[in-house]
Amino acid sequence: MSLLRLCTFPKCLSGRILLEISVRRVPYADHGLTIRNNIERHISEPPWTSQRRHFSALIPKKEDGEKRVWEQSQLLDVLEARIQQLQSDVIVDVQHEKVQFVKASKSGIGASSGNSPKNVSGERNEVPKAGQTISKGGGQTGKGEGKDASASKSRWMEKLSQEKKTKTKKLKQKLASKHEHTMAAAPVRKLNQWAVSASPELVQDNSEARVYGDIQRSVRCYLEACVFCGDIDRAHRFLLSHHRMASRRNLLNIGLYNIMMRVWAKKGSLNQIGRMFILVEEAGLKPNLGSYCAALECMGRNPDCSPHVINRVLRQMEEDGLPVDELFSHCVFRQDERDMVLRAIHTVQPDFQPSINTILQTCSSPLVKDFYTERADAKYPKMAFSLEELRERFSRQLSIEQASTITIHSVEAMKPVTSHMAKMRDLLAVQRLVWHKALVGALRESKMILASSTQKATKLSLYPYLCLLDEKDYVDIMIQSLSNLPPSGESLHILAKELGNRVHNKFCIRMKGHNQMVDKLSHIYNEYTELLAKDSKEFDVLPRERWWKLEAEHSSGPSLLGDETHWPHMVVVELGTYLVDLMVKHMKVNSDILNSAYDRKLIPVLYHMYTFRSNKQVGFIKLHPILTQMQQDAMDTTLTFDSYVMPMLCPPVPWTSAKFGAYLLTPTKMMRAVEGANQHEILLEKCQDADLHAVLDSLNQLGNAAWRINQPLLDIIISIFNDKGSEKLDVPPPNSEAPKIPRYNQQDSATFTSAEKAHLKREVVNAKKKCSEMHSLRMDALYKLSIANHMRDEVFWFPHNMDFRGRTYPCPPYFNHLGSDVTRAVLVFAEGKPLGPSGLEWLKIHLVNLTGLRKRSSLAGRLEYANSIMDDILDSADNPLNGKKWWQNADEPWQTLACCMEIANAVRSPDPTHFISHFPVHQDGSCNGLQHYAALGRDVIGATSVNLIPCEVPQDVYSGVAQQVEEFRARDAEKGLKIAQVLECFISRKVVKQTVMTVVYGVTRYGGRLQIEKRLKEIDDFPKEYVWDASHYLVHQVFSSLKEMFTGTREIQDWLTESARLIAKSGSTVEWVTPLGLPIIQPYHRSRTQMLKATIQYLSLQITHDSKERPDTVKQKNAFPPNFIHSLDSTHMMLTALYCYSAGLTFVSVHDCFWTHAITVDTMNKVCREQFVALHSQPILQELSNFLLKKYYTTALPMKLSLSLSHVCKEWTNIIYLGVYCRDLSLSPCIRYVLVKPGQAIAEL
Secondary structure (H helix, E strand, O other), X not given: OHHHHHHOOOOOHXXXXXXXXXXXXXXXXXXXXXXXXXXXXXXXXXXXXXXXXXXXXHOOOOOHHHHHHHHHHHHHHHHHHHHHXXXXXXXXXXXXXXXXXXXXXXOOOOOOOOOOHHHOOOOOOOOOOOOOOEOOOOOEOOOHHHHXXXXXXXXXXHHHHHHHHHHHHHHHHXXXXXXXXXXXXXXXXXXXXXXXXXXXXXXXXXXXXXXXXXXXXXXXXXXXXXXXXXXXXXXXXXXXXXXXXHHHHOOOOXXXXXXXXXXXXXXXXXXXXXXXXXXXXXXXXXXXXXXHHHHHHHHHHOOOOOHHHHHHHHHHHHHOOOOOHHHHHHOXXXXXXXXXXXXXXXXXXXXXXXXXXXXXXXXXXXXXXXXXXXXOOOOOOOOOOOHHHHHHHHHHXXXXXXXXXXXXXXXXXXXXXXXXXXXXXXHHHHHHHHHXXXXXXXXXXXXXXXXXXXXXXOOOOXXXXXXXXXXXXXXXXXXXXXXXXXXXXXXXHXXXXXXXXXXXXXXXXXXXXXXXOXXXXXXXXXXXXXXXXXXXXXXXXXXXXHHHHHHHHOOXXXXXXXXXXXOOHHHHHHHHHHHHHXXXXXXXXXXXXXXXXOOOXXXXXXXXEEEEEOOEEEEEEEEOHHHHHHHHHHOOOEEEEEHHHOOEOOOOEEEEEOOEEEOOOOOXXXXXXXXXXXXXXXXXXXXXXXXXXXXXXXXXXXXXXXXXEOHHHHHHHHHHHOOOOEOOOOEOOOHHHOOOOOOOOHHHHOOOOHHHHHHHHHHHHHHHHHHHHHHHHHHHHHHHHHHHXXXXXXOEEOOEEEOOOOOEEEOOOOOOOOOOHHHHHOEEEOOOEEOHHHHHHHHHHHHHHHHOOOOOOOHHHHHHHHHHOHHHHHHHHHOOOOXXXXXXXXXXXXHHHHHHHHHHHHHOOOOHHHOEEOOEEEEEOXXXXXXXXXXXXXXXXXXXXXXXXXXXXOOOHHHHHHHHHHHHHHHHHHOOOHHHHHOOOOOOHHHHHHHHHHHOOOOOHHXXXXXXXXXXXXXXXXXXXXXXXXXXXHHHHHHHHHHHHOHHHHHHHHHHHHHHHHHHHOOOOOEEEOOOOOEEEOOOEOOEEEEEEOOOOEEEEEEOOOOOOOEOHHHHHHHHHHHHHHHHHHHHHHHHHHHHHHOOOOOEEEOOEEEEEHHHHHHHXXXXXXXXXXXXXXXXXXXXXXXXXXXXXXXXXXOOOOOOHHHHHHHHHHHHHHHHHHHHHHOOOOOHHHHHOHHXXXXXX
């Protein structure tokens, strides 16, 4: 805190003399003598502390009444000390040098102090507890000798303590108000008054709870919003009001004070900066780099600032262990802040230049050591675009993100426009203008009301959040949400969350423009394209490394990484609810707009209602039938999306940290999480940058894959979409094909029996449910096809991020290659490669795989089958809708048709080996989760069934399980079991596949029964009355079959489950680290209810991510096995992605399904096998056991557990035992040769 010393010294000698005189005068004139708790104390404070304490001579006198209050408080102190002395059995010697002086001048406590008179210096003096005595050394003794005294003194102590607290509280409030007035009027010459540095032992740094709590985030977001909209006075009052209240001061951390320091630094107000440092000291906090950065910036903006002052700042930073270079490497700068800081430093150190770290750190994981160190043979791929093309694409993408929304044409626009449609469109356009005007007026009025409200300064208000954007922007967001509302309505919570998130995204984009980082981003990106462009030189660095180097070279100006705080979930929902309330109240339409026979009156177009979901009453926002009818009749030809919904028109910004990457301006998290959860962010921030490099590079590799639209296939799908759809081909029919909801007259229903009435109600419910499902599916298909049609002539990219387990996903939510059969079919690689000698064969094998036929055939057998049906393949390609329609019977019909077209074009080309193919060929894992379990447990039988052991033909675990279940059924049928006899001829691969596939990911018997029940209902010939009994019987047989086939799997699952149960029961959440160094935590906590008191209704929100709540033991233990396997699955995929990139391949993945060009399938397969073997050659379970023991065994005992100590020790003894078992299992040599001989180990992925 000694930074403030530097400004304590007045600029003129007369000021210093005046101060020193006042300091010498105060001890004799203005101080009383008080003994604190009979504890010996030394006055060992540095001289500058006295300077701060005794500047009262410079402050105007206070009223005599305040002096009386002060004297009364002082008297209470003396009385309290006397009582303590009389109760003590030991006579305490008080020496002169150990007496504490407490200022009692007419001015009260210092103008800057918010502490009580007892604690002017900020020290926290402890009063001995009841029954404790004071030793000569000042220490407290135990309760043994003071029990008798405790009984007699309790009443006196309680009264004295209560009275003292009341007096002190009143004194604080009075002096705080006077303090604010005095500080505002303080002349500049009193800079010396805020120059105090608390002793290091009295200053506390930030703790996680203070940094990451929801309340702290809400306060930080509120301050940032006030500052951004220019309401500095509101932000300052808000911070001061929290600071003055002891209960709220604990909510503040140094970052909140730094926000206001940054504001005053911009204004060049060194005096205000000093006052903020005083508040920081009073809060018991320690200035960090951001605090000193603001002070230096302020000094850089003041040309008359003394070099002596700047030197004192730099020396104080050195004393605090904060190197000056770290200002430029750790602080986030906006606008010209960096230049101002550098100007201040250059005033005293003209030759200073921030050091730039040019040494690239590498990931420490042995799995990627060769990838980063052996680059001589690396063939990093280039893109098929020139520098000029990539830069032009960047400009277009930047414009789209700056607009934050994009309007595209709907594929339904291809229908002929009738006069009625045109009339309805005109009516809607006029109404939108009316609504826009009404909402602007309502928003403006509501802001005026909020601005003039007299609520407490400590209360969070929505007013700053309503000033972040232009009023037009808020209204556009509201009207956009109206167009996206389904006819059945939407829950208030979901609608409010969407509105709040849109405001937040737009604010973040505007903030980046305000911070002047767009120009710098453009400059760096234009140079970054040299790495990707085909007409530039070759580089031997990765995209992340190149971007990092460019950013270091262009370090001047604002930082690209923003420091804006993500709004807490409660803030987002509250803001969205407020906007919904405005929409419901002020968006109206004439009742006779569609039928002039009705009386004209204004009616709301939205109405708020309640419905029940899972026995819970839920607020609902529903469209008025008039508006629904207008929208259906208008069949609007445009759709408006947020910019992040669309694929990018240029390669994404590479991920260089957990906070920066993907879109140009749109805020994106590298790790997705439950709304409001931030445990993952904490873990990622604790990671060393190098530990995340492999993860970041794999995300960049996936995002750099360029795509384009398969236009012929898209046209066919759109034609079916506009012609009543096709449920068989997964093209949803229009709403006109939905079943009519039954309508019954009240008079007719009076004659029905109760059973008939119940039947009628079920029919109505089922019809409404069907209509709602059809609408959802139709709109989903409309969005996907409209986006695809909009991008039909473009090349585009999908930026990627991941979930908390490490599984990767494209950021655009609607249209991507993780979607349905329809969306996968219309996507092809933008870059084409010749088929080569084996490419056509892989296309044919891929076609057979898509049909779902020949699952048990070898690759040669599948190729032979494809050659035998070439007529059907060519007929499907030439006449997809009017020919034999062979492709329509495939498991994935649209991808099958796309592959037929590609094969037809290849075989009809002059030389198929030179045919340029853009088609992605897939290699899918054989029940990938079971593959990992079999490799972990060294399970021979299980490994054979999932193709980890060489076989003559590929094994199909689903067929194997179905075959074994059939054997169990036949045996039970012979014994006369009825349900086994009914199931004869109905047990197939399809019936058991989903359950087998998901059992490894934690599906329960109950969930498995539902899956099998759904499959049985799809069989037309199966008797429906036996569905429940059959599903119950089959799920039992499936689990028994898997237990026999995968012996090690169940043992590993049991160990993981039991470990997670013990960890959660001890009060901790389960954490682990993947073999690539990615930290993972399961965010499952006991839910709590938080009430949001909105105007439209009270919202009861279930908060499941609160880390202060105890872990949800059931979720923790049930989720650990599948989540752990998912993390291994993602690790294998990332390793494959990295080494494929090094080999120059185009590679994308859908979890365990890997895609590449036909010519590079063999290379990708080789890399895939090698990385699987490398992954499972690591002692994965042993390392997991060591991690769990190190993290939880050492921290479990100090925890405040509800269990007894002996029970805790017993539980953790169990964990030790399980850990030893785990290591033995990991080292089991049963099929070690599988991993030693990679060439023979994995027959087929």
